[in-house]
Amino acid sequence: xxxxxxxxxxxxxxxxxxxxxxxxxxxxxxxxxxxxxxxxxxxxxxxxxxxxxxxxxxxxxxxxxxxxxxxxxxxxxxxxxxxxxxxxxxxxxxxxxxxxxxxxxxxxxxxxxxxxxxxxxxxxxxxxxxxxxxxxxxxxxxxxxxxxxxxxxxxxxxxxxxxxxxxxxxxxxxxxxxxxxxxxxxxxxxxxxxxxxxxxxxxxxxxxxxxxxxxxxxxxxxxxxxxxxxxxxxxxxxxxxxxxxxxxxxxxxxxxxxxxxxxxxxxxxxxxxxxxxxxxxxxxxx
Numbered sequence: 001x002x003x004x005x006x007x008x009x010x011x012x013x014x015x016x017x018x019x020x021x022x023x024x025x026x027x028x029x030x031x032x033x034x035x036x037x038x039x040x041x042x043x044x045x046x047x048x049x050x051x052x053x054x055x056x057x058x059x060x061x062x063x064x065x066x067x068x069x070x071x072x073x074x075x076x077x078x079x080x081x082x083x084x085x086x087x088x089x090x091x092x093x094x095x096x097x098x099x100x101x102x103x104x105x106x107x108x109x110x111x112x113x114x115x116x117x118x119x120x121x122x123x124x125x126x127x128x129x130x131x132x133x134x135x136x137x138x139x140x141x142x143x144x145x146x147x148x149x150x151x152x153x154x155x156x157x158x159x160x161x162x163x164x165x166x167x168x169x170x171x172x173x174x175x176x177x178x179x180x181x182x183x184x185x186x187x188x189x190x191x192x193x194x195x196x197x198x199x200x201x202x203x204x205x206x207x208x209x210x211x212x213x214x215x216x217x218x219x220x221x222x223x224x225x226x227x228x229x230x231x232x233x234x235x236x237x238x239x240x241x242x243x244x245x246x247x248x249x250x251x252x253x254x255x256x257x258x259x260x261x262x263x264x265x266x267x268x269x270x271x272x273x274x275x276x277x278x279x280x281x282x283x284x285x286x
Contacts, residue, residue: 003064004034004277005110006171008083008094010076011040015047021099022056022065028103032062037064041083044073077181077188084178087171090277096165105208105270109168112204114277119173119201120253122193123208124159134211142267146225151190154231157197162189166208167214173201173254180246182237187230194234195243199250202258 007025011018022038029036042050050067057065068082078096091113095101101123108120125132126148144163151162155227163186169178177199183191196203237243 002035003037003089004091005036006084006087006089006092006194007036007038008080008087008092009038009040009089009097010043010079010083010094011045011049011053011081011097012043012076013045013047013049013074014097015045015049015052018049018097019052019056021097022053022058024057025095025103026060026063026065028106029063034086035062035064037066037088039083039086040065040067041079041081042067042069043076044071060228075184075188076186077191078144078154078184080188081178081181084169084171085175090171092166092171093168094165100212101164101166101208101210105166108206108208109166111166112194112206113170116258116277117202118204119170120177120193120196121168121204121206122159122162122189123164123209123210124161124205125210126160127205128209131209133209147227150228151231154235155190155197159193160202162193162207164208164210165189167192170279173250173257176246176249176253177201180243181233182242183230185226185230187227187234189236190201190231191234194238195246198238198243199247199254201250201254 009018009021009025014021018040022040025038029038038189040050040053042053050069053067068086070079070082083094084092091110093106093109095103105123109123110120112121126145144161148159148161148163151157152159167189174196177192177195181188181191183197
């Protein structure tokens with residue numbers, strides 16, 4: 001029987017903390033009433049991230065787990081796409097390997113999707129900053145705010161934090177959005193949200209707990225400039241029509257599942273009643 005929830009963990013050179021993070025994840029799922037799978041995507045690591053992850057699977061309980069190896073390193077965006085497209089559950093979430101957003105925050109992004117209220121729910125550090133336990137440096141925080149302000153201006157999206165690595169997807173609706181992604185590195189979050197925004201999917205920005213951990217591979221200046229270049233690339237892709245088919249497909253599927261009007265539709269379209277991807281109880285195992 002397929003799992004009810006897929007958790008994707010992209011990882012690059014995370015051998016020092018991936019084992020502990022996965023054990024926290026497995027312990028959390030042991031207390032849940034539904035079946036889950038965990039997919040670690042090793043993005044061309046130069047250390048033993050994959051082997052460390054596989055060793056931790058001994059404590060997975062009933063949770064299904066696998067490591068997908070990507071060679072060579074392609075970037076976090078590519079790793080997340082690989083994991084999401086490999087997910088077998090109707091709802092999929094990706095989480096950073098350091099669990100900067102604790103796994104116990106999962107219901108905040110998953111429940112609105114399983115209730116059928118939203119197609120994509122993503123964590124935010126900006127909506128309630130009292131939920132941030134350990135802050136980034138002042139320079140890094142200000143750089144992040146500046147980037148988010150520019151993203152708002154450039155895309156027309158109303159969101160305050162597009163970069164938090166904690167996002168949940170209703171996969172039947174969002175699969176075309178994921179498949180259409182072209183950005184392999186840190187601008188991929190913006191691209192995913194922008195395609196979903198163009199398709200008029202139901203999205204929710206949700207305040208979550210978050211802690212900064214040392215060892216971040218992001219450089220505020222280098223990666224900030226790269227991200228701005230990727231925003232320009234996203235705009236160019238949209239102008240060239242690279243996202244059009246994904247926008248039409250996602251909007252059509254969403255309309256069929258929820259009864260909502262579709263994006264840019266000049267003709268009437270038959271719609272069905274809502275069919276929410278509920279988290280079922282685990283199947284009995286022999």
